[in-house]
Amino acid sequence: MFTIGDPLIILAQQLINGLILGSIYGLIAIGYTMVYGIIGMINFAHGEIYMISSYLFAIFLALVGLFGVSSVPVALLITLVVTLVITGLYGFSVERIAYRPLRGSSRLAPLISAIGMSLVLQNFVLLSQGANTQIFPSIYEGVLRWSMGSKDNFVQITYIQAMIIGVTVVSMIALNILINHTPLGRACRATQQDRTMANLMGINTDRVISLTFVIGAAMAAVAGMLITFNFKSFDFFIGFVAGIKAFTAAVLGGIGSIPGAMLGGIILGLAESLFAGLVNTDYKDVFAFGLLVTVLVFRPTGILGQPEVEKI
């Protein structure tokens, strides 16, 4: 049967790990891709929104505990809702403060403003929360294990990792229903395809753009909460790397496409963890970005991206 360190076992384990990492990338990538789709800018402050949601999650969970909610599921549920709302509010405010006043200016201006916003948010957290790594309590410990052959030879997934996959799937289904099957989602897609025409159809496109930022921030908050649960530690700088990776995922999948963002995230996560598990850990990022370059050579619009050609 299998021996310890069998490549097949490692492969199976790394597939699971990659799927989990990919889910997180995908959730954050949604925010990049939706904002790009609708106003054609890269919201470089998006990674910080994800970072802030980790802090909010930990702070509100502590507060809820302080106010005497002793049941863990109830406390988590309250914290989840509050964190989603406040993170959404952050996304909304970032657009109102840093991007909306620049609407109609050159494409470079909001980009610079986004980088500025990213620095502001990072330093705001650094100053108000300190530079230390924050610790999150262990909740819902436990693993599911599948033994192969002998007792020491197994593939495992923690409860929390299983929850990451489950929550990601549910979030994606909810987002898909919202975008493809509701009047609100139709207004979003119309605004994305032709903003002037959407205006002419009586849609308040400013409100739609705000909504896009709120949805993107909420998805990043889901990712932030899940990752906090999983790693149990975070600091003010986690938004940077996660943001870059998620942005890569969005471009890989085809920026502007929501299924593309999710697919790009999963592919990036799988590529990274398979390379780390089977070849070399140090060069996993090189491999991930190399993959991006390779895909872009053959499909410049990404895997599911559509070239901007319209029939006249």
Place this chain on the structure above:
Amino acid sequence: MAPVLEIKGLHAGYGPIKALRGIDLEVGKGEIMALIGSNGAGKSTLLMTICGIVKPTAGKVFYEGRDVTGIQSYNIMNQGVAQVPEGRRIFPRMTVLENLQMGGAKLSVAEFGRYLSWVQELFPMLSERAQQLGGTLSGGEQQMLAIGRALMSKPRLLLMDEPSLGLAPLISRRIFAIIEEINRRGTTILLVEQNAYAALRLANRACVLSTGEIVVSGDAQEMMDNPEVQEAYLGG
């Protein structure tokens, strides 16, 4: 009674370019008003300014007696104005049905059903191809979809920008027949056309726009007999 649309001394432009230089125009209830003129005369700019997409630099726009100058575009459109814009501008990655739903977003379910069957009766193609993506339709079909989409919003004032542009003669004749039918049902229409002959035949009144100014206006039939108009726009 106040005219459906009243424009007074309207100026608008893009930066230093002045596209409209003092337009005065009135469109009465139930009329078809034709707006003819050569390329770059400012016809499309005028429609976009009425809809609040282009902001006027001077002058006033009144819709059903209310001053709508400079208010947000979606506000104007939600008061019963619809536009069939130049180039059709249907939503290419939405199905035909979704495009129509965009038009009828403010209707109740029952009303939506009623208008949908009316629009599908006018253009049977729109029900046959309900699930097809808008971007895959031919030019003529896209034009029908653009008109259908505008009608779904139950407009009292319909602005149409070159509905016959680039269409085969047979299809453009059908489009003109349908414009007449829409008007017969009580919708006021402001029709921009390069095909001046067809537009004048359809319209009650007309005006000629040239470099941002109205140079001739009056009864459509009289315009057709006007030698100046004949020479410039009806090919002698």
